[in-house]
Amino acid sequence: MKAVRKVDDKNKTREAILNATETIMREDGYAAVSSRRVAAEAGLKSQLVHYHFGTMDELFLALFQRADAQNFDRHMQLMTAPNPLCELWKLNTDRKGMGLIFEFMALANHREALRKEIARANVRTRSLQISILKRALDESGVPLDKFPPNVLSLLMAGAALELVTEASIGVHDAHSDTLKFVENLLQSIEPIHATTKTVG
Amino acid sequence: MKAVRKVDDKNKTREAILNATETIMREDGYAAVSSRRVAAEAGLKSQLVHYHFGTMDELFLALFQRADAQNFDRHMQLMTAPNPLCELWKLNTDRKGMGLIFEFMALANHREALRKEIARANVRTRSLQISILKRALDESGVPLDKFPPNVLSLLMAGAALELVTEASIGVHDAHSDTLKFVENLLQSIEPIHATTKTVG
DNA sequence: GTCTATAGGCCGATAGAC
């Protein structure tokens, strides 16, 4: 009984620390993340951060892994979605999901462990996206060499990244035109259809 | 005579500080940039950083402005290039030019002055790219509504950003396929021709 | 324009008690 209690406390504290870290990174950037700041945000003592995560590097790594796991799960759900291409585009352009990407990329520039982890996550997600896209293209009868799934995945990611990046600095100059263009293109591959397929 | 000497010294010191800041940002990220580190890298006293730039925020701002001016100049040169579309793609995918983008974007997340400046630079460059693309499309007789220049500019920037981003973390999974795809597309708009136009 | 000196503050991480 007591052991279970301790484990629960441990996980709760860990989650609280990760949540606090994420909040600070979103609001003030990674450079503002310190064991003292995180502890204050979570209502804890700073030494607990070190107890649960060791170094600050390991804390960043754990936060990235949690975010990546969530992102991967959301992709997995698209494997059985009725209109995966459209859903994939929505997922890519979700600003909240992308909010920490620059912080992590900047961190990765000089933290080798994190760089490797981001690379691993990128490859894994790309691979899943390719499976999703293959199915979408197959179902629509689009020849795979017209839009190779791996190329499509990268280009969609790029377009979405640019849109989210610019939006984050308050620039929206060609956005509605680009959204129209991309959505037209995606619809030409995957026509809209109802969630429940109708006969015929 | 003496006044000129002072001004030269001033500019030299300023440049040395900016160069040192850039080096540190590339190697260890923006969080590693401190007045002491910059001064050490440049062989100066840390107080000179404050004398010449005031706060660290202003130093980051000045460095961004210098980089943006260089980038804008390189774009201007494309206004008279023989194959601007191809050159624009090269410029966008130049990894050295993009090296600090994540650092600045991460900084911009919580430094308002820098965010505004990056937004301004983004709009200005986008606008110039659109002019360049219009000319390229006109010369090739491609109808502007097939590839609207503003959309094309954003999509090229996005594709390039994704390629550079992944390359920076050591991922190259779909890169050669994507490069072939994009370059084929660009060549269908702007066929390769020699630097000196032949009569014909 | 560059120097010395210094104020005032936050940082990561550990040791040892409970």
Next chain:
DNA sequence: GTCTATCGGCCTATAGAC
């Protein structure tokens, strides 16, 4: 698992002499 106490270090920025 959480506490108190603490070491040693780097930080921004300013004041005032030259």
